[in-house]
Amino acid sequence: MTSTQDRPTELLEPEPPALLAPWHTPEREALQQQARRLAHDEVLPVANELDPRKGLLPESLLARLAELGYFGITVPAEHGGLGLGVFEYCMVSEELARAWMGSASILARSQGLGTTVPDAGRRADLLARSARGEWIGAIALSEPDAGSDLAGVRTRAVREGDEWVVTGRKRWCGNAEAADFIQVLVRVRDPEPGESRSRGLANLLLEKERGSFPAGLTGTPIDKVGYHGFLTWDMVFDGVRIPAGNELADPGSSGGGDGPETARAGFAEAQRFLNTARVHTAARAVGLARAALEDSIVHLQEREQFGHPIGDFQALRFAVAGMAAQVEQSRASYRQVAHLLDLAVPSEREAAMVKLEATEMAVRVTNQAMQLHGGNGYTTERQVERTGDARLTTIFEGTSEIQERIISDRLLPRSPLT
Structure with a gap:
């Protein structure tokens, strides 16, 4: 060499x-x-x-x-x-x-990614962890049938009490297993007639341990011809539970998942x-x-x-x-x-x-x-x-x-x- x-x-x-x-x-x-x-x-x-x-x-x-x-x-x-x-x-x-x-x-898996939770104190703690390199994550946007067309995301999150239950499949998620968290773009409701297909999308914060996947989440590494240094994953969500407080908010607003949908970090925030x-x-x-x-x-x-x-x-x-x-x-x-x-x-x-x-x-x-x-x-x-x-x-x-x-x-x- x-x-x-x-x-x-x-x-x-x-x-x-x-x-x-x-x-x-x-x-x-x-x-x-x-x-x-x-x-x-x-x-x-x-x-x-x-x-x-x-x-x-x-x-x-x-x-x-x-x-x-x-x-x-x-x-x-x-x-x-x-x-x-x-x-x-x-x-x-x-x-x-x-x-x-x-x-x-x-x-790109840090820089304050995955920190816009509704609670201000927790948000400050996550930002500090991010700055120290202790909050390195992954972002799950693409799916087998939704890559360029993110408005077509099908991974579904259903609210059950104080939790979201996530079911679906994500692909091209770099660093997923080694991450401290995965930021997941999901559909929480179908668009109303006349609404854009991008309505009803939200970002959920799945916290996890480095080097493993939580209950309900399985992953298969994608064998790439290059771009080494970390693994890229194809993942299946089968009833993965995420606390309701882990719905991310649009950084431009002060609301969270329980507020107006304009406060929800969904398609616009992904863009x-x-x-x-x-x-x-x-x-x-x-x-x-x-x-x-x-x-x-x-x-x-x-x-x-x-x-x-x-x-x-x-x-x-x-x-x-x-x-x-x-x-x-x-x-x-x-x-x-x-x-x-x-x-x-x-x-x-x-x-x-x-x-x-x-x-x-x-x-x-x-x-x-x-x-x-x-x-x-x-x-x-x-x-x-x-x-x-x-x-x-x-x-x-x-x-x-x-x-x-x-x-x-x-x-x-x-x-x-x-």
Whole structure:
């Protein structure tokens, strides 16, 4: 496997133009450098050891991420978090994804997820646990027949006294068994005639022990071709009981499950979550593409043919130039949209745009990197093999086609006949 110790030092330093960006601050630069060094010195060696055998993120690495406060980047400082925004969350995630996709993805299972319970005191406690890395969860949205179409969720929750009883099936739930909780999107009532299909959905908080499933819940790991570090699950809920007080509220309201339905964290809250998730995915895609670019630069200097490094060939040099330009463009785009989200500017269209472009870019760049590596690019002996995870970024958090639908629906009103 190619040694990163031979990588030119300048590839680990901040890009000079970034210092002139309107959103640059010394604090952000310091955070980026901290995350970059962590990724290079600590995450990458672990990934090189564990990813080839589909290993899981070790507890030692999770503890290190918690020590640096990365599970609470967006958690308010009064609850022990870093009190930062989507911008910093995505910036750190890019750096981690450059080393190992799973290490960036696990951050999304915290950041205050699963904390909007009605009781204020309990909510504060969960936020503090989240910031410390002691409240890392999973989110169960998709089903076998409801992925892109979340309004079609069929998993049912029926109220029995002080509990919800959940029955149904969820798929593509990452980190489920290892989690402290699972946030489950369920249907609590059918929509009335004339109502949107998304009405009657709610999010329930299923608390659990790490490393096991509670009574009534069984899971089967999905054998993936990549994206290792944690397991992804297909789960069956058979009468799983969740306390009524664990119905999550819309963060924008003060009500809970017993209040008006507008206070219920259902479909609308899932969509808001996905806006941030899509920008986060764009950042991870940039990290993967950057890894492919940097590893290619090293390889082109090391690999010799016809008596000199293959990096001397114009065709390959120009390929690297195109890769670098695409990575830089997508980085600027995701940071712009992250900035908008931090300003609370409605940005569903922009989040879809950057997710679409950054992930498709990552597929192109990583594919080009494998080509530049020749036969070595199709082996598990080189780090560039892991950047193939870019293919998945065009699928989760909404496929590229779903992003195109979101964007086009906001640009081009549909005819009443369609």
